[in-house]
Amino acid sequence: MAARKSPIFDTATTLGKMIAFLGISALSGVLAAGLLVPVAAAAGTGASASIQFFEELPAELERGALAQPSKILASDGSLIATLYEENRQPVTLDQVSPNMVNALLAIEDARFYEHGGVDLQGIMSAVVSNVSSDTTRGASTITQQYVNNVLIDASLQSGDGSVTFSGGKTLGDKLREAKLAIAVEKELSKDEILEGYMNIVPFTGTTYGVQAASKYFFNVEAADLNIQQAALLAGVVNGPTFYSPELNPERALERRNLVLGAMLSNSHITQEEYDAAVASDLGLEITPTLSGCVGAEQSPYFCDYVTHLVLNDAAYGETLEARQDTLYRAGLTITTTLDSVAQAAAQTAIAETANRDSTDPSVGHSMVSLEPGTGDILVMAQNTRYMPGTEPGDSVLNFNVDLYEGGDPAKPLGGVGGFQPGSTFKPFAVGGWLEDGRALNTVVDGSKKVYPVEDRWEASCLQNGYWENPGPEPYEPQNYGDINYGNYSVLEGLAKSYNTVTMETADQIDLCTPFQIAADLGVHDGKSSEGEYTPLQVLPSALIGGGSEVSPMSMATAYAALGAEGLTCEPRALTEVTAVDGTSFPVPEQTCEQAVPEELARGMNYATQAVMERGSGQLLEYGDVPMAGKTGTNDDRSQTWFMGYNSGMATASWLGNWKANSVSLSDLQIGGQIYEEIDGAFVAAPSWERFMQQIPDRFPAEEFVDPPQRMLNAQRPTTRTQPGNGNGDQEGRPGNNQGDPGNSGPPADAPPENGPRNPDNNEDEG
Numbered sequence: 001m002a003a004r005k006s007p008i009f010d011t012a013t014t015l016g017k018m019i020a021f022l023g024i025s026a027l028s029g030v031l032a033a034g035l036l037v038p039v040a041a042a043a044g045t046g047a048s049a050s051i052q053f054f055e056e057l058p059a060e061l062e063r064g065a066l067a068q069p070s071k072i073l074a075s076d077g078s079l080i081a082t083l084y085e086e087n088r089q090p091v092t093l094d095q096v097s098p099n100m101v102n103a104l105l106a107i108e109d110a111r112f113y114e115h116g117g118v119d120l121q122g123i124m125s126a127v128v129s130n131v132s133s134d135t136t137r138g139a140s141t142i143t144q145q146y147v148n149n150v151l152i153d154a155s156l157q158s159g160d161g162s163v164t165f166s167g168g169k170t171l172g173d174k175l176r177e178a179k180l181a182i183a184v185e186k187e188l189s190k191d192e193i194l195e196g197y198m199n200i201v202p203f204t205g206t207t208y209g210v211q212a213a214s215k216y217f218f219n220v221e222a223a224d225l226n227i228q229q230a231a232l233l234a235g236v237v238n239g240p241t242f243y244s245p246e247l248n249p250e251r252a253l254e255r256r257n258l259v260l261g262a263m264l265s266n267s268h269i270t271q272e273e274y275d276a277a278v279a280s281d282l283g284l285e286i287t288p289t290l291s292g293c294v295g296a297e298q299s300p301y302f303c304d305y306v307t308h309l310v311l312n313d314a315a316y317g318e319t320l321e322a323r324q325d326t327l328y329r330a331g332l333t334i335t336t337t338l339d340s341v342a343q344a345a346a347q348t349a350i351a352e353t354a355n356r357d358s359t360d361p362s363v364g365h366s367m368v369s370l371e372p373g374t375g376d377i378l379v380m381a382q383n384t385r386y387m388p389g390t391e392p393g394d395s396v397l398n399f400n401v402d403l404y405e406g407g408d409p410a411k412p413l414g415g416v417g418g419f420q421p422g423s424t425f426k427p428f429a430v431g432g433w434l435e436d437g438r439a440l441n442t443v444v445d446g447s448k449k450v451y452p453v454e455d456r457w458e459a460s461c462l463q464n465g466y467w468e469n470p471g472p473e474p475y476e477p478q479n480y481g482d483i484n485y486g487n488y489s490v491l492e493g494l495a496k497s498y499n500t501v502t503m504e505t506a507d508q509i510d511l512c513t514p515f516q517i518a519a520d521l522g523v524h525d526g527k528s529s530e531g532e533y534t535p536l537q538v539l540p541s542a543l544i545g546g547g548s549e550v551s552p553m554s555m556a557t558a559y560a561a562l563g564a565e566g567l568t569c570e571p572r573a574l575t576e577v578t579a580v581d582g583t584s585f586p587v588p589e590q591t592c593e594q595a596v597p598e599e600l601a602r603g604m605n606y607a608t609q610a611v612m613e614r615g616s617g618q619l620l621e622y623g624d625v626p627m628a629g630k631t632g633t634n635d636d637r638s639q640t641w642f643m644g645y646n647s648g649m650a651t652a653s654w655l656g657n658w659k660a661n662s663v664s665l666s667d668l669q670i671g672g673q674i675y676e677e678i679d680g681a682f683v684a685a686p687s688w689e690r691f692m693q694q695i696p697d698r699f700p701a702e703e704f705v706d707p708p709q710r711m712l713n714a715q716r717p718t719t720r721t722q723p724g725n726g727n728g729d730q731e732g733r734p735g736n737n738q739g740d741p742g743n744s745g746p747p748a749d750a751p752p753e754n755g756p757r758n759p760d761n762n763e764d765e766g
Contacts, residue, residue: 061147061150061151061180061183061184061187062154063150063196064150064153064154064157065330065580065581066086066088066090066153066199066200066208067084067085067086067088067153067157067208067328067329067331068084068086068088068089068090068329068330068331068580069082069083069084069086069087069088069089069289069291069331070082070083070084070327070328070330070331070332070333070334071083071332071333071334072296072303072306072307072334072336073333073334073335073336074298074299074336074338074339074340074343075335075336075337075338075339075340075575076339076340077335078297078298078340079297079298080296080297080298080299080302080303080306080336080338081292081293081295081296081297081300081303082289082290082291082295083291083292083307083327083328084206084289084291084328084329085206085291085328085329086206086208086329087206087207087208087212087216087289087291088199088200088208088209088211088212089209089211089212089215090199090209090211091198091199091209091210091211091222091223092195093191093194093195093198095211095221095222095223096195096198096210096211096222096223096225097222097223097224097225097226097230099225099226099227099229099230099231100198100210100222100225100230100233100234101194102230102263102266102268102269103227103230103231103233103234103259103263103268104142104194104197104198104234104237105142105266105268106234106259106262106263106265106266106268107234107235107238107258107259107262107263108142108145108234108237108238109141109142109143110262110266111141112141112142112143112190112194113190115141115143116182116185117141117143117144117178117181117182117183117184117185118141118143118144118178118181118182119141140177141181142193142194142197143181143184143185143193143197144177144178144181145197145201146181146184146193146196146197146200147177147180147181147184148177149197149200149201149202150196150200151177151180153200157325157329198210198222199211201237202240203216203217203233203236203237203240204216204217204236204240204241204244204246205240206291210222210233212289213233213236214229214233215287215289216286216287216288216289217229217232217233217245217284217285217286218283218284218285218287219285219287227260227263227269227273227276227277228256228260228277228280228283229283231256231257231259231260231263231277232245232252232255232256232259232282234259235252235255235256235258235259236252236255238255243255245282245284246284246286249282252282253281253282256282257278260274260277260278261274292307293307293386294386294387296386298338298340298343298344298347299338299343299347299380299381300386301366301380301381301382301386301398301399301400302336302338302343302377302380302573303386304386304396304398304414305380305398305400305401305413305414305573306334306336306573306574307327308405308411308412308413308414309405309573309574310323310326310327310332310334310577311323311324311327312405312410312411312412312413315585315586316585326579330579330580330581330583331579331580331581332577332578332579332580332585333576333577333578333579333580334574334576334577335574335575335576335577336377336573336574336575337371337376337377337378337572337573337574337575338377338378338379338380338573339378339379339698341695341698342369342378342379342649342695342698342699343378343379343380343381345691345694345695346367346369346379346381346691347381348690348691348694349367349687349688349690349691349694350365350366350367350381350382350383350687351383352671352687352690353365353383353655353670353671353683353686353687353690354383354655354670354671354683354687355383355671355672356383356384356385356392356393357393358669358671358672359383359393359669359670359671359672360668360669360670361392361393362657362658362659362662362668363383363655363656363657363658363665363668363669363670364382364383364384364395364399364416364654364655364656364657364658365382365383365399365653365654365655365684365687366380366381366382366383366399366400366552366652366653366654366655367379367380367381367382367400367552367651367652367653367654367687367688367691368380368381368400368552368553368556368651368652369556369649369650369651369652370553370556370557370560370569370571370649370650371560371648371649371650371699372560372561372562372563372564372567372569372645372646372647372648372649372650373560373563373564373567373569373592373647374569374572374590374592375557375560375569375570375571375572375590375591375592376572376590377553377571377572377573378649378699379651380398380400382398382399382400384399395658396414397414397415397416397658398413398414398415398416399415399416399552399654399658400415400551400552400553400652400654401413401414401415401526401551401552401553402415402417402418402524402526402527402528402551402553402554403415403416403417403526403527403528403529404528404529406531406532406533407524407525407528407529407530407531407532407533407534408531408532409529409531415526415551416526416551416658417526417527417549417551418525418526418527418548418549418550418551418552418554419549419550419551419634419638419639419654419656419658420545420546420547420548420549420550420634420635420639421523421545421547421550421555421632421634421639421641422545422631422632422633422634422639422640422641422680423497423502423544423545423630423631423632423633423680424555424630424631424632424641424643424680425514425518425523425542425543425544425545425547425632426494426497426502426543426544426630426632427494427562427604427607427608427630428514428515428517428518428521428523428543428558429502429505429506429514429543430490430494430505430603430604430607431513431514431517431596431600431603431604432505432506432509432510432513432514432517433490433505433508433509434600434603434604434707434711435509435513435517435600436508436509436510436513438490438508438509439490439710439711439712439713439714440489440490440491440603440606440607440707440711440712441489441490441491441712441713441714442489442490442713442714443487443488443489443714444487444488444489444490444493444501444504444505444508445487445504446479446484446485446486446487446488446493446498446500446501446504447485447486447487447500448476448477448478448479448482448485448500449476449477449500449503450474450475450476451469451474451475451476451477452469452474453469453470453471453472453473453474454468454469454471455468455469456468456469457506457507457511457540458509458510458511459510459511459512459538460510460512461512461515461516461538462511462512462538467511467538467539467540477499477500477503477544478499478500479498479499479500484496484498485500488501489714490505490607491606491607491610492610493505494607494608494610494611494615494630495607495610495611495613495614495615496614496615497611497615497616497631499544502543502544503540503543503544506540506543507540511538511539511540512538514543515535515536515537515538515542517596517600518536518558519535519536520568520595520596521557521558521561521562521566521568521595521596522554522557522558522560522561522568522595523536523550523554523555523557523558524536524548524550524554525537525548525549525550526548526549526550526551526554527549534548536548536550545632545633545634545635546634546635552641552652552654553571553652555641555643555652556571556643556650556651556652557569557570557571559643559645559650559652560645560649560650561595561596561601562601562604562605562608562628562645562650563605563628563645563646563647563648563649563650563701564592564601564647565598565601565602565605565705566594566595566596566597566598566600566601567592567593567594567595568592568593568594568595569590569591569592569593570588570591570592572588572590572591574587574588575587598705599707599708599711602704602705602706602707602708602711603707603711605628605704605705605707606704606706606707606711606712608628608629608630608645609626609627609628609704611628611629611630611631612627612628612629616631616680616681616685617629617630617631617642617644617681617685620644620685620686620688620689621689621693622644622688622689622692622693623692623693623696623697625646625648625696625700625701626646626647626701626702626703626704627644627645627646627701628644628645628646628704629642629643629644629645629685630642630643631643631679631680631681631684631685632680633678633679633680636662636663636664637664637665637666637677637678637679638656638657638662638663638664638665639654639656639657639662640654640655640656640665640678640679640680640682640683640684641653641654641655641680641684642680642681642684642685642687642688644685644688644692646701646702646704647701647702647704648699648700648701648702649699649701651688651691653684653685653687653688653691654684655670655683655684655687664678665678666678670683
C-alpha cells in the first residue's frame with residue numbers, strides 16, 4: 001500500500017501550496033544565485049561550498065544516439081518486420097505539423113523562444129497559478145525536459161541507475177538539469193532543441209517521439225496532425241500513463257481541452273477553431289507497430305532466422321548484449337534475399353494443405369527454397385503461428401533450420417534441427433554408384449534377400465574399413481506390398497524407389513561414398529552440437545529412410561547444388577545491412593564451391609528426372625518447365641518429404657510430426673482430413689505442386705544437360721560378392737535394424753495402397 005501523504009504538505013491543500021510556493025521560490029533563488037551570486041542555500045552549506053557545488057555540476061550534456069527501430073526487408077524492399085526496444089521514428093521539425101508545435105509550446109513552455117533554458121519568470125508564474133487555483137502547472141522548460149529525457153535515455157542504456165525520476169529529485173538534481181539546460185541553449189538553436197525534444201519524449205509504452213505517436217494514435221503522419229490531435233498528444237506528454245487516451249479516455253479528453261484552451265489563450269487558434277476542436281471526440285485510430293517477428297508482415301520464421309544470424313555475428317558487437325543493442329536500437333535496415341511473391345505462394349500452399357487451425361498441433365509443414373548457383377534463400381514458410389505459448393498451432397521453433405549455426409551451441413538458430421530424410425537420400429546412393437564408374441541402365445538383382453548378422457559392408461571411412469550388421473536379427477528388407485522383386489536397372493530402381501535395388505547398389509560400392517557425396521553437397525546432421533557439423537551416420541538404413549536427422553534447409557542446399565550441376569553454395573539470407581548513422585555491416589558473400597564434378601551431378605539429375613517422368617512425381621502439375629525431384633518417407637511414417645528442383649529453384653517440402661519421440665502421422669488430422677497411411681507423394685508433394693502453380697514463370701530454368709553416355713550404358717545384371725568374412729550372403733548385405741525402412745513391414749517410402757498420387761500401386765512412392 002502506498003504511504004499516505006501528510007495533509008500539511010499535500011499540494012492540494014492551501015497550506016501545502018504555500019509550502020510549495022516557498023520551496024520553488026527557494027529553487028528560483030538558488031538558480032539565480034548559481035547564475036549570478038552563489039548563496040549558501042544552494043546546498044545548505046557555507047558560501048564557499050555553495051560556489052564549489054554549483055561549479056562542479058556538469059556543464060555539457062552528453063547526447064548519445066537515440067534508439068531507433070530496425071527493419072528487415074525482403075529483396076524487393078517490402079517490409080518483413082520491425083524490431084525495437086523503443087518505437088521511435090525521428091523527423092525534422094519541418095516534418096511536424098505547426099499545430100503540434102503550437103500545442104506543445106502553449107501547454108509546456110509558452111516562453112520557449114524567450115528564455116535561456118531556465119525560465120525564472122515562468123517558475124514564479126507557475127507557483128502563483130498553483131497556489132491560487134486547483135490546477136497544477138509545471139515549471140520546467142522544454143529545454144529542461146529535453147535534458148531530463150536525454151539523461152534518462154543515457155541511464156537506461158548504460159543501466160547505471162544514475163538518473164532520479166520525477167518525484168524523488170533533490171535540489172541538486174534540479175540544479176544539475178538547470179545548468180545543463182543553459183549549456184544546451186548555448187550549443188543548440190531553439191529549433192534544434194525543439195526537434196530533439198519531439199523525437200525523444202515518450203508518449204505511451206514503447207512509443208517515443210511525435211511521429212511514432214501520430215502513427216500509433218491516429219495512423220497519420222506527424223506533418224498531418226490537426227488541432228485536436230496535436231492537442232491530445234501535447235497533453236499526453238505530461239503523463240503518458242495518467243493521461244493515456246487508451247487507459248483513461250475521460251482524463252485524456254479533459255487534458256486535451258486544457259491544451260486547446262492554452263492554444264486559444266496564446267493566440268495559436270481562433271475561437272471558432274477552439275469550439276470545433278473541443279466539440280470533437282478523441283478520434284483514435286490505434287495502429288500499433290508490433291515489434292519483432294511476432295508482428296512480422298510476412299515470413300516470421302525467416303525473420304527469426306535473420307535475427308539469429310545477426311545475434312550470432314561478432315561484427316554487430318563483441319558480446320551478445322552489444323549485438324542485441326545494435327539489432328534493437330541502432331536503426332538497422334536489413335535487406336534480405338527473401339522473394340516476397342514466392343513467400344506468399346508458399347504460405348498459401350501450406351495453409352491449404354495443413355492449416356494450423358485444422359491440423360493436429362504435432363503435425364508440422366514447411367517449405368524452404370534456395371536459388372541454385374547463389375544459395376540465396378527465396379522462401380521460408382511453415383504452418384504454425386509464430387508466438388510463444390501453449391495454444392495449438394503456436395511455436396517459435398523453425399522447422400526449416402538446424403539447431404545451431406555451424407554446429408556451434410553458442411550460435412543458436414531457433415530450429416528444430418531436422419528429421420529423418422527417408423528416400424530423399426537415395427539419389428546420393430545413385431551418385432555413389434556413378435562415381436564408382438558404373439552406369440544408370442545397369443541391371444541389378446533387386447530380389448528379396450536375407451542379410452545375416454555380422455555380415456559386412458565395405459566402408460573405407462569407418463574403423464577396420466567396413467560396417468558390420470550388429471544384429472540381433474537377420475535383416476530382410478522389403479519393397480512396398482512385398483512385391484516387385486527382381487532385376488531392375490539402377491535408373492528404374494530410383495524412379496520407382498525400390499528399396500531392394502537401392503540396397504543392392506550400395507552393397508556393390510564403398511558404403512562411405514554416398515554419404516561423402518551428400519556431405520559435399522551440403523547435407524549434415526541438423527542437431528549437431530560439437531562446435532562443427534557432426535558427420536552423417538554411415539549405415540545402410542540411412543540410404544532408404546533412417547540415419548541422421550537433417551534439416552529441410554540442408555536438403556534444399558544439396559538439391560540446389562544438383563540444380564547448379566554440383567556447385568554447392570552456402571545458404572545466404574543477408575544482402576545488405578546499414579545503420580541509421582550510415583554504418584555498413586559486412587554480410588556473407590556468395591560462397592560456392594564445385595563440390596562434385598558436373599558430370600556426376602548431371603548423372604544424378606538424369607535419375608531424379610525419371611522420378612518426375614514415371615515415378616512418384618509423374619502426376620504432379622507444375623507447368624512446362626524442366627523438373628527433377630524425389631519423394632521420401634521414414635520408416636515410422638512420421639516424416640514425409642518432397643524435393644523439387646531445377647536450375648532456377650530448389651524446394652524442400654516437409655510434412656511430419658515435429659514433436660520429440662514423434663509417432664506416425666496416420667490417424668492425425670491434417671488440414672481437416674485423416675490419412676490412415678501417408679507418404680511424401682500423398683501430401684508434401686501436392687503441397688509443393690500448389691506452390692509452383694502460383695509462380696509459373698517466376699524462376700526460369702534451363703534444360704538439364706544429359707550425362708556422358710558411359711553413365712547411361714546398360715550392362716548385364718550384377719551382384720557383388722563380398723570378400724571373405726565367412727558370413728557373407730553372396731546376394732547382398734544387411735541393413736541396420738535402427739530405423740531401417742522395411743525391417744518389420746513396408747519400406748519407408750511405401751504409399752497408401754490406393755493413394756491418388758501413386759501412379760502405380762505396385763511400386764514404392766519413394
